[in-house]
Amino acid sequence: MVEYINGKKIDENKPITIREVSEAAQVSMATVSRVINGNPNVKPATRKKVLKVIEELDYRPNAVARGLASKKTTTVGVIIPDITNVYFSSLALGIDDIATMYKYNIILANSESDEQKEIQVLNTLLAKQVDGIIFMGNTITEEMRRQIKRAKIPFVIAGSVDSLEEIESVHIDYVAASEEAVRDLVNHGNERIAFVSGSLTEPINGEYRLQGYKNVLAENNIEFDPELVFETGYNYHSGEIMWPALSAMGVTAVYAGDDELAAGILNSAQDAGIKVPEDFEIVTSNNSKLTKIVRPKMSSITEPLYDIGAVAMRYLTKMMNKEEVETENKTIILPYGYIKRSTTK
Known part of the structure; x- marks a missing residue:
C-alpha cells in the first residue's frame, strides 16, 4: 500500500478517491475516469500507469458517486419474493447473465412475499440510485403501483402479470x-x-x-x-x-x-x-x-424460466437506454410447452 501521495499521507480509514489516484498518477481526474470506464482514448503507457496506481492504492470506484455525475450507475435492482424458491432463482439466473453481458450490476433484494417489505426494499433500491428495477412479486399492489409511478425509472415484471397492463412485463400465456x-x-x-x-x-x-x-x-x-x-x-x-x-x-x-x-x-x-x-x-x-x-x-x-429472466433484463436495458421496444400492451409473451411424465396416465 502506498502511504504518501505527493508528500501527503493517506488516511487508511477513508476510501481512496479518484482525486488521490489522479495525483499519484500525475494525470487529470478525467483521464482516470476514462481508464476506469474503458474509454479507448487513453495512451497505452498512461493507461498502464493509472492501472498500476489503482492497484497499489486499492482504489474502488464509487458507483453511486459516478452515477451522480453521469446520471447512470449501471446498477439494477431485482426484487424477489422468495430467494429459496427454485422458480424465482431460475428467473434470477437469466437476469444476472444478461446483466453481466450488458455490464450492469445487480442488487438482489428478498421481500419475503410481504407487501410492506416490498415497498421498503423498493425504496432502499431507489436510494441506491439504481437505473432500473425488475420485480418478481406475485401482485402489484396499489401502493407499489403508486411508488413505481413516483420513481419514474424503468420497471419490468418478470414471470408474473399486471392485469391493468400499465407496467412492462414478460411471461407466458x-x-x-x-x-x-x-x-x-x-x-x-x-x-x-x-x-x-x-x-x-x-x-x-x-x-x-x-x-x-x-x-x-x-x-x-x-x-x-x-x-x-x-x-x-x-x-x-x-x-x-x-x-x-x-x-x-x-x-x-x-x-x-x-x-x-x-x-x-x-x-x-x-x-x-x-x-x-x-x-x-x-x-x-x-x-x-x-x-x-x-x-x-x-x-x-x-415455462421457460431462464428465458423469462433473460428477456426481462434485456427489455429493461432497452428501456434504460431509451431504445425502441416492439410489444403489444407493454407485454412480451414467451412460448410455453407441456411435458408428460409419470404423474399422468
Whole structure:
C-alpha cells in the first residue's frame, strides 16, 4: 500500500478517491475516469500507469458517486419474493447473465412475499440510485403501483402479470397453459379436478390460471365446483398438509400452480397409499428441477424460466437506454410447452 501521495499521507480509514489516484498518477481526474470506464482514448503507457496506481492504492470506484455525475450507475435492482424458491432463482439466473453481458450490476433484494417489505426494499433500491428495477412479486399492489409511478425509472415484471397492463412485463400465456394442463387431465376421464394455487388475489392465479381451468371444465360440460379451488402457500409443507382435504372432496386429479406445492401433494398422497397415476394424477406449472427430482417425475407446463429472466433484463436495458421496444400492451409473451411424465396416465 502506498502511504504518501505527493508528500501527503493517506488516511487508511477513508476510501481512496479518484482525486488521490489522479495525483499519484500525475494525470487529470478525467483521464482516470476514462481508464476506469474503458474509454479507448487513453495512451497505452498512461493507461498502464493509472492501472498500476489503482492497484497499489486499492482504489474502488464509487458507483453511486459516478452515477451522480453521469446520471447512470449501471446498477439494477431485482426484487424477489422468495430467494429459496427454485422458480424465482431460475428467473434470477437469466437476469444476472444478461446483466453481466450488458455490464450492469445487480442488487438482489428478498421481500419475503410481504407487501410492506416490498415497498421498503423498493425504496432502499431507489436510494441506491439504481437505473432500473425488475420485480418478481406475485401482485402489484396499489401502493407499489403508486411508488413505481413516483420513481419514474424503468420497471419490468418478470414471470408474473399486471392485469391493468400499465407496467412492462414478460411471461407466458397463463390462460392457455392452464387450459392445456387441465384438458389433459379431463381427457384421462377425470371430473373431480382440483385447482390448487397461491392466493387468488394474485392475478396470475385468480384471473389467468383459474380462467383456463374454468374454460376447460365448461367445454367438457363439467360443472365448476368452487369447493375444488384451494388457496395455499407456495411451499412444500403447504402441499403436504393439503392431501386430507383433497381426499375428502373425492379429488382424482390436481392442477397445481407451483412445483414445491405439487411435490408436497404428491408425496403426501403416496404416503397415504394412493397410487400415482393410476388413482390420482397431478400436473404442475413451472417445470423446475423439482419436477424431475421427485418420484414419480411430475408432468408439467414447461415455462421457460431462464428465458423469462433473460428477456426481462434485456427489455429493461432497452428501456434504460431509451431504445425502441416492439410489444403489444407493454407485454412480451414467451412460448410455453407441456411435458408428460409419470404423474399422468
